[in-house]
Amino acid sequence: xxxxxxxxxxxxxxxxxxxxxxxxxxxxxxxxxxxxxxxxxxxxxxxxxxxxxxxxxxxxxxxxxxxxxxxxxxxxxxxxxxxxxxxxxxxxxxxxxxxxxxxxxxxxxxxxx
Amino acid sequence: xxxxxxxxxxxxxxxxxxxxxxxxxxxxxxxxxxxxxxxxxxxxxxxxxxxxxxxxxxxxxxxxxxxxxxxxxxxxxxxxxxxxxxxxxxxxxxxxxxxxxxxxxxx
Numbered sequence: 001x002x003x004x005x006x007x008x009x010x011x012x013x014x015x016x017x018x019x020x021x022x023x024x025x026x027x028x029x030x031x032x033x034x035x036x037x038x039x040x041x042x043x044x045x046x047x048x049x050x051x052x053x054x055x056x057x058x059x060x061x062x063x064x065x066x067x068x069x070x071x072x073x074x075x076x077x078x079x080x081x082x083x084x085x086x087x088x089x090x091x092x093x094x095x096x097x098x099x100x101x102x103x104x105x106x107x108x109x110x111x112x113x
Numbered sequence: 114x115x116x117x118x119x120x121x122x123x124x125x126x127x128x129x130x131x132x133x134x135x136x137x138x139x140x141x142x143x144x145x146x147x148x149x150x151x152x153x154x155x156x157x158x159x160x161x162x163x164x165x166x167x168x169x170x171x172x173x174x175x176x177x178x179x180x181x182x183x184x185x186x187x188x189x190x191x192x193x194x195x196x197x198x199x200x201x202x203x204x205x206x207x208x209x210x211x212x213x214x215x216x217x218x219x220x
């Protein structure tokens with residue numbers, strides 16, 4: 001039981017490059033989230049998926065797209081990376097939107113130069 | 114929308130008790146969660162309140178007053194390893210986290 005896994009752990013991109021962050025959970029959770037965390041700050045919601053087949057914008061969706069590939073996997077895509085997207089990205093899952101405990105992946109540390 | 118406010122920093126000494134407050138605004142309340150995050154790590158769940166009152170989990174307790182839109186996390190018998198950031202959060206739907214409180218435990 002791996003919980004929530006994220007790949008890659010570290011990534012350096014040049015401005016304008018694209019990439020996809022992968023996230024998978026093996027807990028049969030219905031809801032999944034993508035957050036970004038800037039140094040010394042809290043977690044800001046980028047996109048979430050309340051259930052398989054649905055996605056919704058969070059607080060800071062601009063510059064990102066997501067795909068809920070199946071119940072297990074939720075990917076985050078940066079189409080044209082910008083230095084302002086330098087951050088740590090966390091994926092999380094929860095049994096359903098009214099549950100009380102989110103499980104987080106280890107994070108992806110992204111630097112855009 | 115919804116928002117949560119916490120103090121940015123708290124300092125305490127080993128063995129002491131510390132309280133981290135959280136005030137919130139939300140149109141629909143489904144419960145308040147608390148998470149701990151060590152430097153460089155991922156957030157981990159600590160405690161949850163759906164109803165008013167105190168929830169105790171070992172050295173950690175969390176309190177909620179829905180009429181005051183207020184909650185707190187209480188950490189007892191502080192240890193050096195408790196130095197971390199602590200977040201209050203709404204999980205339901207459009208999940209929202211406070212900006213976090215950095216707790217420094219001094220010997």
